[in-house]
Amino acid sequence: KESFNQISPSEFFYRNRDLAGFSNPTRSLYTAVREFVENALDACDQAGILPDVYLSIKAVDDEQADPKPYILTVKDNGPGIDSKHIPLAFGTVLYGSKFGLKQARGMFGLGATMAILYGQITTNKPVVVKSSPDGQSQDEYELLLDIQKNKPIIVKHNTKEVSKRGLSVSICLEGDYSKAGAKIRDYVYQTSLITPYATITFEDPKGEKFHQTKIVKTMPLPPTIIKPHPHGIDVETIRRMMADSHFQIPTVDNKMIEKVRKELGLKKNNLNYSEIMEKASKRWPGLSRHVRVVIAVMSFLKMDFEKLSKIRIDDMDIANKILAYWDFGESKSVSIDLDPESEYYKQLTNTVQGETLISFLTKRFQRIGQATAVKFTAFANLKPEKRIGTMTNQELVKLSDSLQKFEDFLSPDPSCLAPLGEEPLKKGMEQFFKPDFLEVVQRGASAYSGFPFIAEMGIAYGGEIKSVGQTVYRFANRIPLLYDEGSDVVLKVVNEIDWTRYKVKNDAPLVIVSHICSTRIPYKTVGKENVADRPEIERELRLALQFLARKLATFMSKRGHAEMEKKR
């Protein structure tokens, strides 16, 4: 007979750590560096702080041969993390602050915890986290992971005074710097190219420092969170949006009653029914929605808090104007009529039925105006005034399908995106490649499945470029992608181009840089190394590359002419 088990998500990623990029000491050292550096840059971006990131890798024993234990430390000048969040942020898998619809490097709530996990299972050492959000007081934690339970174990916790804001995280893990070193230096180098406003210092095991100072002094605007676009919608998402905007009658338990008392400022007092109603109507504008609903219910029941705590609301039948409750004292069910003339009647019905479809569309989605909403309801064959709380399952599916298929919604709002920009990209490529020819382009915003994205590309040719043939540098949300290029959409697009048509030989010293930014990058793997070939993304990359290739062709032919001239 089969024996069944439930495993926690940390247990899942422990067993299958290859999926997250922790397959061997070489790759793990690289991935751990990435995860911590990307966290530091995300934090600074979000807080509008010019990042200053310090990364050091030190062998525990220099004499030992690779693979061997290393101490990896990443320090930043970012906003740090509040003390109460630190154990969970680093000690729990699927816990983080980047689950909203916003452009960021992180998205899974896994990265840092996986690096710490890998360190722990190879050296048994705890992670040391030091965080100072205000630059005055610093919390220092030593944490171990309970991998089976997905919980942190706090080994130590101190606070002390400091003079610098920021976060530092330090782990001891088994790595292989002799094999990973080149890739790590590439990563630092390329991060600097795509994040020209960041200063990065890397101290390697030999004590050698690689210092990348910022090339530009202005920060891009921090990415902002946006409302969803209708094309990204499935039935589950719609249900949840409706659950937010229209809710069931809240459970009137002791916790709820406490909340009502608190909002009415009646924490200690036990007023009678009419006094409560008077208080409520005075404070009405400031009351939260749940409390308003409870007050409305109380207005029909004509009960004070004491009596309210002795019943349980069972049913609200709007159509028949009946409210049913279970009386614990009497052990029986009671039904009362709801007076539709009561000022509280509307409050109750609106809560159960929710807002109209038109209001739902225009308020909860980005860029849907009144006219478009009306046009859509006609397309979907749904009444504009339909109360969303009263929609059947069938109607929900019809709504979700129609939202996907309707073609007249405006394309997604790209103002939430933070692309690099043509100027900074050009400057960065100029500094890094010192080419004879350099051209960049930023495509207009586009979208896949309702997620806005922008593709930026650059081509550099000749000059100090040493490599032979096309070398492709891929970036996504300002992260350099250095592995698995064989199954990345960018390589697919680059390889489909016949470069000879643009007067470029196949062994030409050519560099192609590609950067995609989006509120959600469609990575193929948890290790975030390659991007899926969504048709919309592929199309944007192709158009960008063809534009740049034509510019290069013009340059090549001019140069060809110039050389012909020289020969004469």
Place this chain on the structure above:
Amino acid sequence: KESFNQISPSEFFYRNRDLAGFSNPTRSLYTAVREFVENALDACDQAGILPDVYLSIKAVDDEQADPKPYILTVKDNGPGIDSKHIPLAFGTVLYGSKFGLKQARGMFGLGATMAILYGQITTNKPVVVKSSPDGQSQDEYELLLDIQKNKPIIVKHNTKEVSKRGLSVSICLEGDYSKAGAKIRDYVYQTSLITPYATITFEDPKGEKFHQTKIVKTMPLPPTIIKPHPHGIDVETIRRMMADSHFQIPTVDNKMIEKVRKELGLKKNNLNYSEIMEKASKRWPGLSRHVRVVIAVMSFLKMDFEKLSKIRIDDMDIANKILAYWDFGESKSVSIDLDPESEYYKQLTNTVQGETLISFLTKRFQRIGQATAVKFTAFANLKPEKRIGTMTNQELVKLSDSLQKFEDFLSPDPSCLAPLGEEPLKKGMEQFFKPDFLEVVQRGASAYSGFPFIAEMGIAYGGEIKSVGQTVYRFANRIPLLYDEGSDVVLKVVNEIDWTRYKVKNDAPLVIVSHICSTRIPYKTVGKENVADRPEIERELRLALQFLARKLATFMSKRGHAEMEKKR
């Protein structure tokens, strides 16, 4: 200020369903078919039942254009699932029966639930599961998923009488058969090639039936679970193995006391101390280990159950022969001496200290004999008689490192693997390709990171093979892999071969079949479409392929000679 959230694993895979192969209606329909068919075959394999799997895909509305809702049903004649496990098996992510170290198609505890999730978010319909483990009574469940909480919602549950054993699962999901159809038919076709003892019937949306009857009538032996091999070991795994084989003093709380009472058969009685000890010594051989430890503790404390429930054991200091406990009644800490002459003394010390290192190595790992264990302890610089419960963290890390590096362990035991075998592979390839030349080879067992694996390969040339150039069929644990060949280790090996050296033109009608079976396939993605290029696997595939290529070269040159002869 950042707002932190914890998401459940089902929420994680809902948001990132691309990772599991559910990126669009075409791919999702394919992946859903795979997940259910692979579950059916795993279940039959495990129970030693010749599989008979029925798969049907029916459009809800034939007139509608793709993508549109389909009803996907997979029925098998397997052992079914017991009623109490069904909601969790299908309604919870990371819940399953395949987490042990055994060869199986499934390994994540995700597949079926993901298919059901995708169906639910595109059509809002529940999954219907019918299971009859005994062929007489069948449980039928309708389930929905609570994606945010990772829990099933039981919509319906009936039982009825039936006459056939097996399980059937049916979902309604949005798919695109016009695009996925070819891949699905390939999948069924290739599954039949690699599972020649299975009968598979596929009924497509047009009602057309593809019937693959079994080619061989004997089942391979069911895969067996094995002990771990030392090379697959990290510190976390060692800790857990030790926690099983040597435990701390169990917590003596009310639950524990209940357990002791139960095992002594004293559920109702409140015997005094000496009566309890007498009962215990009578029943000693049948007592579980935890209970024995508690009895031993009680023998030193000289307490009955009543008194025992009023204290908390704080420390067991074996070296100084002291037991310390907190007395709740007196609110003070009490220390008593442990009499080393007592018959229970040995019981306690063995529990705290655990078994010897030699015993741990020979009992808990596969294929470590006494002599190898002694040789290893010398290599690791640890005493053979060291009690594992007394090892420091440093020593644990040293043990784990040494287990990885020691070169004289026997290679892993492959008897737990179930390869296809040269005969069935040859038969299958003969039937499917009807070639002029056919050669297969099964390599001996090898291992990567302590996981045993066997590579089997076959080459077919000419005859009825229509395709031009090398067509590669990849299989892993009897699953056909039809996507992402670009980043699979098999393609890497095939492309590195210079076929002209073996007298094979690049446009030759050549088919290469590769099958890897292991207790753990190192997939690169949760969608199980490509295998990572672990060096040991790459090497085995390369040696197999070179062997087959040489055989083909011999055939080609003989054929070359024969044609030369003809011309004369």
